[in-house]
Amino acid sequence: MTTEINATAASLLGFLHDGPLTGWDLVARAEQTIGPFWSLTKSQVYRELALMAEHGLVTPGETGRRDAKPYTITDAGRAAFADWAARGPGEATIRLPLLLFVTLGKHLEPGLLRTVLAEQRAHQAALLKDYLGIRQMLGELDEQDPHLLATLEYGITVARATVRWIDRLPPEIAS
């Protein structure tokens, strides 16, 4: 019976399959690979790492430069990860205040929703542009993991869909 880990810990173990990483690295790695679709704060990361070390799922290595402490996944860690994965991805957690604004639009001061939507459109368009730039860059390399590309593709798809959704909103709402 392996230790039952939570999704946050599991994601860290997942990244550690590629080799030892420090807490700092893990935050950066998550940011770069799943970005907005899997939020992690450093507080969470350091706590989970400490906890997992206690349970023998990872082992801290020698402190390197600037106190960097790389963690290595253990066999128990790999087992715990596989165990988590076998339980399937859980429910998504989604809280979109923007959608709440739209839903409650009737009760907002006139103009506020329009402003907010315009801002969001700009934001999503900028994000989309970033993603497309990254895809281009990745395309020029060979030897990339198709899974990372697929995740990026999801970001592109959703950003694009969101922009189009805003553009097609009826004038009563968005004009």
Next chain:
Amino acid sequence: MTTEINATAASLLGFLHDGPLTGWDLVARAEQTIGPFWSLTKSQVYRELALMAEHGLVTPGETGRRDAKPYTITDAGRAAFADWAARGPGEATIRLPLLLFVTLGKHLEPGLLRTVLAEQRAHQAALLKDYLGIRQMLGELDEQDPHLLATLEYGITVARATVRWIDRLPPEIAS
């Protein structure tokens, strides 16, 4: 200076603008209107209602049938809501375990990701069908709030985008 409320409380106050509702009603209302884009559990709702009552943002009414206790929004409640809205929608909170699965696909047992993706496709397709059904029904009514339709439209857009994303995944991942 009004009481600074959190987004959860704000959403409840938003719904209460339409008239008194019980905790139970509020959960149902949220479910029906923003559904997956604004999660609320009843524990949260009852807690926030009690807290808001303490602060005078809502007032509990007479207990009706089956202990139903309707809450009415007060002027202070409306002010607090307006205040919250003026601060703008905050950052989105998104945690999609599915995306985590995709990102970490390299480290999952072969076949697991395929299975999970197939399940998700079915799930999203079913959701899309539901949404389309609801839109049809709403279309046959007159006098609906365009904001609710817009929210529904977002659900349709995203579900559709997700299904297409899965369908277009390269065979190394999804086949």
Next chain:
DNA sequence: TCATGCATGTAAGAGGTTACATGATTCG
């Protein structure tokens, strides 16, 4: 040398989930 980035962590509190407990009402 000073700003920026790397790197760790703690403490406190807010927010969210799960399990439990209770009871009325309605419908078949």
Next chain:
DNA sequence: CGAATCATGTAACCTCTTACATGCATGA
């Protein structure tokens, strides 16, 4: 009469966020 649904709530726990504190290394 029994099952399902309506309806409220508590307690315990887990998770997440924010603010704070510290210090090394690098490059302009």
